[in-house]
Amino acid sequence: MKLLLKLAWRNLWRNKRRSLITLAAIAFATFAAVGMRGIQKGVYAINIENAVNMFSGYLQIQNAEYNANPSLRKSFKVDEKIITILESNENILSFSERLYADGLISFKDNSQGAAILAVDPVAEKTVTNLATKIYEGKFLSPDPTHEIVLGYKLLEKLNAEIGDEIVVLTQGFDGSLGNLKFKIIGTSKLGMQEFDGMSAFIGLKPAQELTAMYGRIHAVAVKIDGLNNINKVKESLTESIGNENLAVLSWDEVMPDFKQSIELDNISGIFMLMFLIIIVAFGILNTVLMSVTERFNEFGVTLSIGMPQMKLVKLIFIETIALTIVGLLIGNIIGWFTNYYFHLNPIEFSTGEYAAVIEEYGWLPTMPSSIEPMIFINTSFMILFASFLSCIYPAWKVFKLEPLKGIRYT
Amino acid sequence: MQIIRTEKLEKIYNDNGVPVHALKGIDLEIAKGDFMVIAGPSGSGKTTLLNLMGALDKPTEGNIFIENEDISTKSKKELSEFRLKNLGFVFQAYNLIPVLTALENIEFSMMLLGINEEERQDKALALMKELEIDELANKRPNEMSGGQQQRVAVTRAIVNNPSVVLADEPTANLDSETGAKLLDLMQKMNKEKNITFIFSSHDSQVIERAKRLLILKDGKIVEEK
Amino acid sequence: MLLTLAWRNIWRNKRRSLIVMISIVVGVMMVFFTNGFMNGMLFQMLKNQISSSVSHILIHKKGFNDNKVIQSYIPDPELVEGAIKEQTGIKNYSKKLISFGLLSSASNSSGVFLNGVNPIEEKDVTKIKESIIEGTYLTENKRDLVIGKKLAEKLEVGIGDKVVAMANTPDGSIGSEMFRIVGIYKTFSSEFDKIYIYANKQITQEMLEVENKEYEFSIICEDYQQADIIKEQIKNQLPDEYEVLSYVDLLPMIIFQIDMSKQWMWILNIIVGVALIFGIINTMLMSVYERIQEIGVLMSIGMKNGKIISMITLEAFILGVTGTIGGIIFSLLVMWPFYNSGINLAVFSDGLNSFGIGAVIYPVLNINDFAATLIILPIVSVLAALYPAYKAIKLEPIYAVRYV
Known part of the structure; x- marks a missing residue:
């Protein structure tokens, strides 16, 4: 493992420019995704809180x-x-x-x-x-x-x-x-x-x-x-009241339309996120594929002297995942600070038509971001998973590589 | 003592639908401590024969025994392990892993065998010293000349004490002086450590030094000296 | 010549070029899907509003639209009708009474918009008749009433049940009348269904003591895009005491959102472009480095820097254009089935109902959207090639020839 890590690390530095561009792509995707989800979640949170406190109650x-x-x-x-x-x-x-x-x-x-x-x-x-x-x-x-x-x-x-x-x-x-x-x-x-x-x-x-x-x-x-205790309190109230003619409802049941417009928006956000990640995954796929085919000669020799095929496959995954993790770190850090800034200084639509449209739908004309940890964790896992997927094809090529074919590859 | 034996080796490639009969019934025995050169014109089948003996390729017909083990029946994974333990390789080019230093390249196959760091470093350094290439220890392949790279490759090939070292045109990319130095090194190892070397080459410099010379033509042994 | 060179270079490494193109195709599909369905939603909202109550042009007494009081009847219906009849481009129109009121059943009561209509005129203007899910449309029976499904549930009434409507008359007293429910309709919007009720005009006029008074002319034009022009022409025919409003005036929010979505298309394309640019830079760099010797040879035989830059950017441009066109074709193919059947978002139906859409969304694409994508993505590809091209010409020919 130590050997593989060393090889992976040095391979990444071998073509610095390419690794950096790939890194930038991953960091950008992470940043864009985290930023987008941050605004969505922030807007939902403030509007739920607003609606709950304005009239419906928790x-x-x-x-x-x-x-x-x-x-x-x-x-x-x-x-x-x-x-x-x-x-x-x-x-x-x-x-x-x-x-x-x-x-x-x-x-x-x-x-x-x-x-x-x-x-x-x-x-x-x-x-x-x-x-x-x-x-x-x-x-x-x-x-x-x-x-x-x-x-x-x-x-x-x-x-x-x-x-x-x-x-x-x-x-x-x-x-x-x-x-x-x-x-x-x-x-x-x-x-x-x-x-x-x-x-x-x-x-x-x-x-x-x-x-x-x-x-x-x-x-x-x-x-x-607190919103997080809703289910707990709801259950305990339902049980202690124990009257089937009475119902204990949470805010989303009282305002199903509101809840579902949030969900609709949320779904569209997730779709956008997926598209963004797929685009970047193709970029990763191309980079990994190139870096792999470029090294076929070298892989051929290493296989000849007895390196197990699976170790090479692992090497490919380690290289890509390592690059992805660094990209995720950078993207998340920039994303976190950006989100934190907009969390404290929400984008306001105090006047203008846009504010009117938002209010018309019963939403607040303010767009704060969110630094809820799940945004960063979920996004990171999605991107990590995508980069893992984009390794599969190149890794398969390596897995099928015959030592002689590798040595002779031009 | 016999180390490699081949029985009626046949190899047919299917090259874009055209079958190419590369080897036509090779029967061969190679003794331990040999320094054998397989020569012949291009397309005579010398590299094919070397690859078969190196367990890198499988014969269409016939068997190969290395240290009395029939390698033509082994799986891909078993072959890989067999090569690691019993064989050493020196190729024409791309021998070294570009991102590793000379020392690390030599340690590489020992690492794959699971030898601990201290032992492999000692062993690698000792061997490098013996072969007078210890000043290259911390250099990466792109900082070395072609001859230096090939000498590191030879060192790596013999560090695990293989039964046989197979060298496919090792001097092809080198000038004659550098080539001579490389061959000196291999001859020395052959004499001092009794390591078997098998070459495929048409370089006269290599052929001159052969203990045993095999000349191949159209997939058959036409001459043996 | 340069074009041939560029085209052949692209296909030298098929797999790599295809992957770049696929990533562009995915990007284009993302743009078109998001936008197609967003536009689809907006147009559906617009269509729903037009077909349920807004129509293309409404004429009232000035002030009625903001505050629908019973005293604001149309001063001279014949004058208005005359103006409409003279106007070209009008398909149908209807005149009706509209008033706020309270509808009560034995168990409950609810605030409503009472529409007194001529059933024959009305069916050519709004879609209430087509939206009936139970019972019938208004007949000649005086006391017929058509209400929405949601309201029927709230009042716990069904076909044949009696209800009482109340609203105030011009002198401030309360006029009331008993009706019998003959039909229940369901439209895209549960909010709408909860509020709008329909009865024969004459009985509502009697009930509210406004015999022969009209409150609203709703007009359907032959081409809805002409509505604003026709509106102006009618406005010029009528005195100042009338308000003539087109759906553009009546639905500013939706119109604004449709405008916004056109700008959003550019933003979306730019986001996708940035996501794509890294992949293209990397691919072009790789392809340049692979060909360093070749480029060195081209330079030694005297190919000018400018030509080399053009060659490389042209390659990227072709990749970009091919990917974009491929993406557009793919988007259309994938979206094709949804044009007829729509995408059913039944799970979110409640949420969508409150937006004034339906659960099924039909994608809508505009020519303008194609333009944004066709302009931005090829430009992005060319931008991505600049750095690799710069790298290529920075190589000394001698060094380049030796590079292995």
Whole structure:
């Protein structure tokens, strides 16, 4: 082994220029891949965090049928047992109860459809940062009997102003129509135009009165101590609640569209990565093939004096893998610093059409990178594997080489 | 004592569909300590015969025994090991591994045999000293002249104490003075260590020194001296 | 002469040249696949939006598009209709009522976009009729209602069930009407299916106390690319109190993304080019070093430096062009089956639905995309050959001849 390592090392230095160019190709591929994946992962992470903290919460407890078919009736009552379980779980930081309903909001001679999101203002502040998304005016007070906060777009559409009184009309739990007057105390801006054009926040108590859902809610949003603990907490909650009519859902189940748009983007990223690696693998293949055929004479002599064929094959692999590892190191180091820079200084699209497009899809107009170790590890393994594959054909040629053919090769 | 014996060796190459009958029934016995030259015009089959005796190629018909072992029945892997233990080679060119120094090149075949570093270095250096090439120890092939390279190649060929050293036109790329020096060296080894040398060559310088001369023509032995 | 020399030199080492070409082919395929499917997605989004609600040109009373209030009806529908009829290049058009409302079943209620349409006109303009998966399209029965699949699920209703629609009238009171569901449709977008409902125009006009009022003219042109021109012509015919909008105005995001994707194509080509350049440099270097003696001879017999550089860069150029064309042919061959059947991304269907696409994507390639690849990759090949060519002419003829 020591012998092979020595031979490999010296062979690489024999054609310095070629080795360096190959090295540069591998380093570039690594850097490009790590950079690309870094931005993707960074963007996913910040958007997941944003979405989770903005409204969905990390986990939600819902009526088991609500998520598939969000209807007013698929509600439940929070009992002492659930409260105790939530309060005693050490991973859970806070939780808040909510009620969702569709309704019609009327102001003067104008009415607009709205998604009414009823929250407990005090608890909500501990779970999400909804209260900080106020655009104008203020958020619901602790006792929000007649208060309403509208999405800023919805306010525009209603031609209303802060301080105006509006009527919310919605169907109740019993099928009857209920209406209630509210006073606009503020507007919110969450980023997604569509959402800001139809969202209205009111207090939980008045909402239960409006819909005749006394004591009933649709969801408990739960905040826990980190995205990584989601599955653990989800399992333990499901088990301790032990009620098959209730479901504990993670953020990706609550927002399947969001989750899948991440996955779609992720898949396209992986495809790009694979193409990039294949291109570089062909470059490696050509280099290795050339360096092997160039040495056929020499290999012929070494085989004649009794070098086992497998040792030569190993030599080819060691040479290529060694070069790849150095290329990976360089690429990863440059990539890490680049990613780290963009992790601290995200690319911002504060203005312009591009920012608008991103926001339209409900994403933040900022692109931080990520230094998550898996990005570097996975990329490195993929490239290592590709360079291993590109050795197979040249190594096969060496394996089949007859000593005499090698000596006579021209 | 007989070291190589061939029985009715036939070799037919299939060269682009045209069969070439390179050897036509060679019966030969070579004794230990011989210094034999196989001569003959180009295409007479001398290199083919040498390659067969060097276990680098397989005969179409007939058998070859080296140290009473029938090498025509051995597998590729067994042959490789057999060559390593029993044979030494000196080729016309590309003898040395370019990235290794003279010393390392000589150590190379001992390394393949698994001899430990200290022992092989001692042995290689001692032999280099004996052959007066120790000043080349740390030079790489591209820093040596052709003659120096061939002398290192001879040293490497004999370092494992092989039964036979096969040399295919070892002087072809050398001027006559350098060639003479190389042959001196091989003759010395033959006398002092009783190593068997078999050459294929048409260099008169080589032929002059032969203890035994075999002249091949059209795949047959036409003369023996 | 130089060309022949270069071409023959390339084929001296077939395997090596082929590997370089294959790597270029893979690069081209990467570009075309990524771009073909990205364009495919964007065009599908555009098509879906056009066929569901946006059409090619919409005419409203000014301000209606931003805020669809019941008071913003078209002041003089006959004037607009006259202008449309005089305009050439228009295939079909329809006029309808649009209002926000609340649709309630016995179990639930949901905010909706109530579309009061003339069923016969509407089927030539939007694709709702073709999207019906259960029941029928609107018939002559007054209370017929067609809703989306997602909404039907939410309201827990099916064909034949009664629902009540409510929306406000111009004077601010609430108008309501009972409807019976006759058809359920499903389009590319679950968001759309959740919101848009269709009823006969007359009953909606009565319900909202806006008899004979129209809110929107949707126009389908013979050629959608003419929409902007036709829009301008109609606009000139109408007074200032109207807004005439083409899909370009209505879908700025998608149009912007389509523009972006054209620029993205160049960026993608450059990334691929950089990834390829190392391989080409190495190959050309190897081929130059192999031929050092030969180049030395050529120089000794008086071949000028410039000629040698041209010869070597020409070789790389031929490699690049052959690889690129090969890549384009291969991409087209591989993508061919997907042109008709599309690629089914069913696994991500939910995600794609929220984007306003369908689960099946049909690749789209533009002439412009071919141009970017055909320009960049051969240029990259030539750039890659410069260093090896420089190395070649730096060799002294004598030294080169001796080099072994």
